[in-house]
Amino acid sequence: MLEVAELVKDFGGVRAINKLSFTVGENELLGIIGPNGSGKTTTINLISGLFKPTNGRITFRGKRIDGLPSYEIARRGIGRTFQVTQVFHRMSVLENMMVPALAVPHKGEEKDQKKKALRILGFLKIDHLRNEFARNLSGGQQKLLELGRILMLDPDVIMLDEPFSGVHPKLKMNIHEYIKEMHAEGRTFIIISHDLQSIFNLSQRLIVLNEGTKICDGVPQDVKDDDRVVEAYLGD
Amino acid sequence: MDFFVAQALNGLIIGLLYALIAIGLSLIFSVLKLVNFAHGECCMMGAFVSYYFSTLFGINPLIAVFLSMVVVFLLGVAMQYFFLRPLYTGAVERKDEYAILITFGLGIFFQNLAMSLFGPWTKKSQDFLSGVTSIGFLTVDNNRLVVSFVAIAIVLALLLIINKTFVGKALRAVSQDRDAAAIVGINSHRINMLAFGVGVALAGGAGALIGPIFLISPMMGILPGIKSFVIIVLGGMGSIKGAIIGSLLLGEIESLGSIYLLDPTRGLAYKNAFGVLLLAIVLLVKPTGLFGERHVRME
Amino acid sequence: MKKNVIGAGIAILIGVAVPLVFRSYWLHVAIIALYYALLASSWTMLAGFSGQFSFATMALGGIGAYTSALLVINVQLPMWLALICGALAATVVGLLIGVLVLRMRGPYLALFTIAFSELVRITLNAEYQLTRGDMGLTVPHLYTTVSKTPYYYTMLGLLVGSLLVMWTVLRSRYGLFFRAIREQEEAAAVMGVNVVRYKIMAFVISSFFAGLAGSFFAHYIGTLTPNSMMEIPRMGLLIAMSVIGGIESLAGAVAGAVLVEFLQEYLRALEMWRFVIFGLALVLILRFSQNGLIYPIYQRFAARRVEPRTVADAEA
Numbered sequence A: 001m002l003e004v005a006e007l008v009k010d011f012g013g014v015r016a017i018n019k020l021s022f023t024v025g026e027n028e029l030l031g032i033i034g035p036n037g038s039g040k041t042t043t044i045n046l047i048s049g050l051f052k053p054t055n056g057r058i059t060f061r062g063k064r065i066d067g068l069p070s071y072e073i074a075r076r077g078i079g080r081t082f083q084v085t086q087v088f089h090r091m092s093v094l095e096n097m098m099v100p101a102l103a104v105p106h107k108g109e110e111k112d113q114k115k116k117a118l119r120i121l122g123f124l125k126i127d128h129l130r131n132e133f134a135r136n137l138s139g140g141q142q143k144l145l146e147l148g149r150i151l152m153l154d155p156d157v158i159m160l161d162e163p164f165s166g167v168h169p170k171l172k173m174n175i176h177e178y179i180k181e182m183h184a185e186g187r188t189f190i191i192i193s194h195d196l197q198s199i200f201n202l203s204q205r206l207i208v209l210n211e212g213t214k215i216c217d218g219v220p221q222d223v224k225d226d227d228r229v230v231e232a233y234l235g236d
Numbered sequence B: 001m002d003f004f005v006a007q008a009l010n011g012l013i014i015g016l017l018y019a020l021i022a023i024g025l026s027l028i029f030s031v032l033k034l035v036n037f038a039h040g041e042c043c044m045m046g047a048f049v050s051y052y053f054s055t056l057f058g059i060n061p062l063i064a065v066f067l068s069m070v071v072v073f074l075l076g077v078a079m080q081y082f083f084l085r086p087l088y089t090g091a092v093e094r095k096d097e098y099a100i101l102i103t104f105g106l107g108i109f110f111q112n113l114a115m116s117l118f119g120p121w122t123k124k125s126q127d128f129l130s131g132v133t134s135i136g137f138l139t140v141d142n143n144r145l146v147v148s149f150v151a152i153a154i155v156l157a158l159l160l161i162i163n164k165t166f167v168g169k170a171l172r173a174v175s176q177d178r179d180a181a182a183i184v185g186i187n188s189h190r191i192n193m194l195a196f197g198v199g200v201a202l203a204g205g206a207g208a209l210i211g212p213i214f215l216i217s218p219m220m221g222i223l224p225g226i227k228s229f230v231i232i233v234l235g236g237m238g239s240i241k242g243a244i245i246g247s248l249l250l251g252e253i254e255s256l257g258s259i260y261l262l263d264p265t266r267g268l269a270y271k272n273a274f275g276v277l278l279l280a281i282v283l284l285v286k287p288t289g290l291f292g293e294r295h296v297r298m299e
Numbered sequence C: 001m002k003k004n005v006i007g008a009g010i011a012i013l014i015g016v017a018v019p020l021v022f023r024s025y026w027l028h029v030a031i032i033a034l035y036y037a038l039l040a041s042s043w044t045m046l047a048g049f050s051g052q053f054s055f056a057t058m059a060l061g062g063i064g065a066y067t068s069a070l071l072v073i074n075v076q077l078p079m080w081l082a083l084i085c086g087a088l089a090a091t092v093v094g095l096l097i098g099v100l101v102l103r104m105r106g107p108y109l110a111l112f113t114i115a116f117s118e119l120v121r122i123t124l125n126a127e128y129q130l131t132r133g134d135m136g137l138t139v140p141h142l143y144t145t146v147s148k149t150p151y152y153y154t155m156l157g158l159l160v161g162s163l164l165v166m167w168t169v170l171r172s173r174y175g176l177f178f179r180a181i182r183e184q185e186e187a188a189a190v191m192g193v194n195v196v197r198y199k200i201m202a203f204v205i206s207s208f209f210a211g212l213a214g215s216f217f218a219h220y221i222g223t224l225t226p227n228s229m230m231e232i233p234r235m236g237l238l239i240a241m242s243v244i245g246g247i248e249s250l251a252g253a254v255a256g257a258v259l260v261e262f263l264q265e266y267l268r269a270l271e272m273w274r275f276v277i278f279g280l281a282l283v284l285i286l287r288f289s290q291n292g293l294i295y296p297i298y299q300r301f302a303a304r305r306v307e308p309r310t311v312a313d314a315e316a
Ligand SMILES: Nc1ncnc2c1ncn2[C@@H]1O[C@H](COP(=O)(O)OP(=O)(O)O)[C@@H](O)[C@H]1O
Pocket: A011, A016, A034, A035, A036, A037, A038, A039, A040, A041, A042, A043
């Protein structure tokens, strides 16, 4: 349902993404791994419209989305989190949740949206914090809030940038569970992670990036055994 | 033709004064990563300090320039210690907002302070060297010659310090990577203080040099302040080379541009508008400046 | 919510009663205070709520003032129509600035708007044939009476109406988007917020009210000079008002403006030194209480307790 073709992104003279192509199927759970600076975050930034590609195409449900503004891509059903958690600090948890609910037209009554927000906060077990300023939340709570905020978009595709970094092991298990549940509801996932164990566990398919190019694409077991991957991580 | 050359020379001298102010602003930006909106007021303080040194205490006006630079340096150190240091200790939230408002607020404070202490009237500082010098068909006010030489000397001395000394190395290290500099044992708070002090002292020096050429007043800093912003945006934030080129460019544009204005009284007023208009255009077309790549962002 | 309404009601009642207590000179001070209150709240909406730190508010007020004044003087436009045109002129200019500064953030925006303000001031001074520059433009008064009471109630009405509009906008989804953009522009964008539209919207609304304040002021005060209207220190005073009140509160802006304006009249004996005091107060408040002086006091009463901890509290 999401197709990336021949994607190129240059920053000044530096090529961060080089002819990257891959597709993500309906309800797939795709993992993207790769060493630091290999272009994982940039890929997500390109898909979500924060960066304009230098070259290449991104298609979602058969329609080109590259070049569209971010808000339009979000409204079409692609949600994302940030590597460094980005909640709206001086707004309450509930207000954070209501931003996507009210920003996207034809979402329905504000009252229903509020109920939905509370239900999602309940699902993530942070509903008791609904009137708290987001900046007063702990790092882990903020990560959950960011996840919950995406759900308010009712996205078909959820892209998570390093959802497990800096997270307490117990919370990590919870996030695992949440992802699995949301996946079971039929959503498609693209997950970037450094945490190889988590990502091997979770994903159905893995893409490995190195210096902006795809060096491997397959089921986790195959990827694990691939020489190039081992080299990319341990090499030089 | 003669008039054209004379105006070009004037533009050069004014450009040199702009260079002092703009290099100071650029130095502060590159190390502290903030725009000092009180910069023009530091220039104004320098002008008044030197004025009073020479009129009240009878100090030679040229020596007074350097004394006023020392005073403005100390003022800058105090400003940085009391108001800007919290930006780097994590004591304030919303750093960008704070940096803008606090430096702007300090500028307003200095303006009002100068109004109260020195009165709203314009003053003329003592000459550095009276008389004129004739070079061919050109006649140049001696004050302007002295100002040019002193300005060039200060810029050269600064470049020497930045490029050749350990302090300069530390300044550059902090400007490139604050954390890495801290790891190799550079005290970044001290470097901040130094950069801010030196940066505003350069503006203060320029103000002191302006004194005998133009009149000084509490509001004299506003336009040089804005123009130095223009220049460092033009030259690329944080680039000293860019600041020098931008200054000379603006000096010439103003001087030569005003020749072509029809109505001389209006022309004089609009001369100051050139820079502002230029800033607007550069900000719109290439907000990272002609030579710079980086964007301003604290967080 | 309920407390807010009661508070606003009391404030309006006090406002209505002012002319019963204050006469001539102090009523004049009250009118100026309300004028600044409108400017300060329009700045607060733009800077405090939507995070666009513009220094062009006074200049936009000046554009409103001069537009309205010149239309009455040169085209004999009816006063009320000229007032509206003044506000609209500021709105159009605000729209243009809003579009131009879209890609600018933080210091760039501040730079641009300071430069813009000076450009307007220089131009108005230079075009003295039209504006009479520093000599002062004599502007027809809004009312024929010499009494200040009608002016006072007009300004009070304008202020209350404007605050109501701004308050409604800020309470609506638009206010939510303004704040989201202020907090984190990219995150707002990927949450479906049309960042461009709402940044411009904030600029436009704020400019309209600045222009409205300015055009009223022109026909009250009777004489305009570019310098007294929009010099940078004037903008500094306006920011001091807003910051003292609390940068994220319309009521705070109003309270700050009234407080500072009355203080500066009360302290007239100090001459220029009172502005030194305000300047010092501005930087000290920023330094030690970034959220202002008045709003945090209010917040203390409405403070919320932190809830018990859960699994998500555990830090890595
Ligand atoms: N906004 C940007 N400007 C310039 N270079 C960037 C920017 N974002 C990323 N890069 C560069 O692109 C490359 C890939 O970065 P990124 O996608 O963040 O890597 P990863 O997420 O895989 O660690 C890096 O070399 C990085 O320096």
